[in-house]
Amino acid sequence: MQYIENKTFAELKLGDSAELTRTLKSEDIELFAVMSGDVNPAHVDADFAKSDTFHKVIAHGMWGGALISAVLGTELPGPGTIYLNQNLSFRHAVCLGDTVTVRVTVAGLSAEHHHVTLDCQCINQSGETVIEGQALVVAPTEKLRRPRTTLPDVHLHMRGARFDALIKATTALDPVTTAVVHPCDALSLQGALEAGDKGMIIPILIGPKAKIEAAAAEIERDLSGIEIVDVPHSHAAAEQAVALARAGKVHMLMKGKLHTDELLGPVVNKQTGLRTERRMSHVFALDVPTYPKPLLISDAAINIFPDLQTKCDIVQNAIDLAHALGIILPKVALLSAVETVTAKIPSTLDAAALCKMASRGQITGGLLDGPLGFDNAVSKAAAQTKGILSDVAGDADILIVPDMEAGNMIAKQLIYLAGADAAGIVLGARVPIVLTSRADGLISRLASAAIAQLFVHHQASGAHS
Structure with a gap:
């Protein structure tokens, strides 16, 4: 088991120092942005960063400040330290892949309130000082030795990012004429119309016209210019969609508000369906x-x-x-x-x-x-x-x-x-x-x-x- 141990005020001497070394990864920047809410594009947008002052993604300035706090709280003086003041001067940017050594050094001791002044410095792999300043803390007076806490694993995931990449991959392609089968609820209709707006499909809406228009009203969408094939119910919608596909008038089917077997029944019909040798x-x-x-x-x-x-x-x-x-x-x-x-x-x-x-x-x-x-x-x-x-x-x-x-x-x-x-x-x-599925959201429908x-x-x- 690993432990962290402090130095009490009585043990500290001028010139005592402690340090840690970290290499900046993209995960560090993302996690700091999630924790702080700081989504300055200089830190999280690679395309923007290329045109910015440093021409590459840089760390949040306070990432280095957090590392200084880590040394003070775990190494020198260590557990029991109370932060009172910190000033920092940011001299150089810390970029992805940079290795930073954070060092704190005891520069002053005041016995009256157990105050300790520490010089703080962050130095990159080229020997440049990227951050410097001073911290004022109250040092602990009791000796502490504690097991080092095991931190939880963190998995960073940008929800929908891979699906967004699929959608972007279609931008140069012509839209595909698509029979949207019985889009008589808000979600399935919205998915089809959004896919049309993004140039992925040319939707042909097949179902009871009154129900389709009611769903459009619910999501406040205008259906002007969109072809609607009016049929009485979902079974007829599936049969009409398959007939259009057999005739080569549509090149994709999209399920709306109907059961899967209702849609696939006409598809697998041996005489009038869409079966192949596969x-x-x-x-x-x-x-x-x-x-x-x-x-x-x-x-x-x-x-x-x-x-x-x-x-x-x-x-x-x-x-x-x-x-x-x-x-x-x-x-x-x-x-x-x-x-x-x-x-x-x-x-x-x-x-x-x-x-x-x-x-x-x-x-x-x-x-x-x-x-x-x-x-x-x-x-x-x-x-x-x-x-x-x-x-x-x-x-x-x-x-x-x-x-x-x-x-x-x-x-x-x-x-x-x-x-x-x-x-x-x-x-x-x-x-x-x-x-x-009926439970699928808009992003899943667009990705499909x-x-x-x-x-x-x-x-x-x-x-x-």
């Missing part, structure tokens, strides 16, 4: 705060107990989507409860077979490995502990689940316990289908539209598998 599957795109990149999970919404051939299509659909999102060689983890192939657990056999299918060219464009436990798929440390040597383990882009139950639980656990944001689309039909738009343009470019 099995349809759903892909969740998750922004998980504790994972360093977007994470795709499939299938958690359509195929309940997929067989091997269905899993082959699920994998290929997910790989195709990853390509559309700019992931050149997606790493695909085939999940099971264990990492070894055993006849007692069918998902391990499927995982092994899928890996062999990939090596024989039946699945293309991705790097597959499995069976892998969930922990080994997303944690390098867990994979190393179990002795798993794999380019996929601990760094997966795609998680392929054994069945819908497992996938649905994994996705919702990440959403509700890990704070993940979720988007999702259905692939394998003639056109992608934006399939959002962006993913579908990127997929449509990727397919049109002929770059798909």
